Amino acid sequence: MILFFQxxxxxxxxxxxxxxxxxxxxxxxxxxxxxGISAHKNGESIVINGKYKGDKLSSLYTNHKELFGxxxxxxxxxxxxxxxxxxxxxxxxxxxxxxxxxxNSLGKTECWYILNTEKDTDIIIxxxxxxxxxxxxxxxKNEYSNLLNKFKIKTGDYFYIDSGTIHAICGGTVLLEVxxxxxxxxxxxxxxxxxxxxNLRELHITESLDCIKIPDNKVKRNHDxxxxxxEIISVSGEESYVATIHGDYIVVLEGKGFINNEPCKAGxxxxxxxxxxxxxxxxxxxxxxxx
Numbered sequence: 380m381i382l383f384f385q386x387x388x389x390x391x392x393x394x395x396x397x398x399x400x401x402x403x404x405x406x407x408x409x410x411x412x413x414x415g416i417s418a419h420k421n422g423e424s425i426v427i428n429g430k431y432k433g434d435k436l437s438s439l440y441t442n443h444k445e446l447f448g449x450x451x452x453x454x455x456x457x458x459x460x461x462x463x464x465x466x467x468x469x470x471x472x473x474x475x476x477x478x479x480x481x482x483n484s485l486g487k488t489e490c491w492y493i494l495n496t497e498k499d500t501d502i503i504i505x506x507x508x509x510x511x512x513x514x515x516x517x518x519x520k521n522e523y524s525n526l527l528n529k530f531k532i533k534t535g536d537y538f539y540i541d542s543g544t545i546h547a548i549c550g551g552t553v554l555l556e557v558x559x560x561x562x563x564x565x566x567x568x569x570x571x572x573x574x575x576x577x578n579l580r581e582l583h584i585t586e587s588l589d590c591i592k593i594p595d596n597k598v599k600r601n602h603d604x605x606x607x608x609x610e611i612i613s614v615s616g617e618e619s620y621v622a623t624i625h626g627d628y629i630v631v632l633e634g635k636g637f638i639n640n641e642p643c644k645a646g647x648x649x650x651x652x653x654x655x656x657x658x659x660x661x662x663x664x665x666x667x668x669x670x
Contacts (some may be wrong), residue, residue, distance in 0.1 A: 395465025415648030431532030489558030497551030636661015
């Protein structure tokens, strides 16, 4: 079964209009995130075709386990989104599974595939502190230029971000993010910015210090299949596939064509249910996740 999802558009103070330009979405000029495959309560995908049209992904996961190969996890485990950072995101960190239990959530390990960058765009991954005391001193003194691992990126780069890793997407970046299904972010530093209601955005220093890995100055550019599998596929012509036991989860990144007999285009989010066969026809670049 081929299911297409209506994504959720999320405005952010750091968002822009690149996702509207690149994927022809109907968004505001402050859209920071498009949650495309999500069963998370803070933004759920809705089926827009077939017999389950109008159903939320969480409802399918609860009531139609056969579509997911009777996956035994209590949570639908992944969240696939697109991010447009017109401005810098906060310096932040996410908890691991054990730390996230108190929030009745999964932890948040994620990965990034860079879709578009402006000239000389940076990214922040990891830090230079060797001890918790040194890390705390850097944070208390706002000495982030010495603490953070900051470097240039380009379109096509890939990064794997473990929970506990300090990171920040910098302004001028559009990327695809695949992550555990979690919405827990601890902000360490946020440039003293105000939210949409003109309130100073909250920081979470204590929670962050409890999560941050020490040391952590190595950048991971290879995928780890611990939480989900990941690949980028380009098709020119026609290719056949069989979904994995828990289904295949697809976002079309470039081009257009067909998945079976259904037309698809850049910006579409798609699920293929457990062990179903499917054909991709056209000139298409897509990302496939499975768990």
